[in-house]
Amino acid sequence: MASNVPIIIKSFFFILILLNIKSFPLAYHIRTxxxxxxxFKNRNNNNEDxxxxxxxxxTYxxxxxxxxxxxxxNNSSYxxxxxxxxxxxxAASFANYMWNHKVVIMQKSVLMIFNHEIPPFSNYSVYTRILTWDQKWLILTRRIIYR
Known part of the structure; x- marks a missing residue:
């Protein structure tokens, strides 16, 4: 039956699948x-310095x-x-500590401020750093810069 489908329709669906590959089920989990x-690779690295x-x-x-x-x-993509x-x-900063102490990372809340849009098909970088911490929480700040 598949041989009766014209090549143009097959090509259209193939391109459609490629364009939306990040939206497929489990795609987010596969990216992690x-x-x-x-x-796992950095678990023996000493990040104390x-x-x-x-x-x-x-970069994305x-x-x-x-x-x-x-x-x-789209705002939900952020x-x-x-x-x-x-x-x-x-993974880059605390792999050794997380591996040895069985740390579970949970997210408490998010505050997002949109200053400008990111145009289509542009490259951008996310810079993540620690802002502060207390006995229970680690507060991160992330800044998106596109080129």
């Missing part, structure tokens, strides 16, 4: 596998399925990107 592997307030850079691109009807990055950048920050 490299973070888990990075944490690392500056606690040093920012960690994560605005793809087709990140866009909204106004042709800029949460996924910032969550991924937070995982990258912890």
């Amino acid at each position: 596998v490299p973070l888990i592997l990075e944490t 690392r500056d606690l307030f040093q920012a960690t850079e994560s 691109s605005v793809l087709f399925d990140d866009l909204d009807t106004n042709r800029h990055m 949460n996924k990107v910032l969550d991924h950048a937070r995982g990258h920050f912890f």
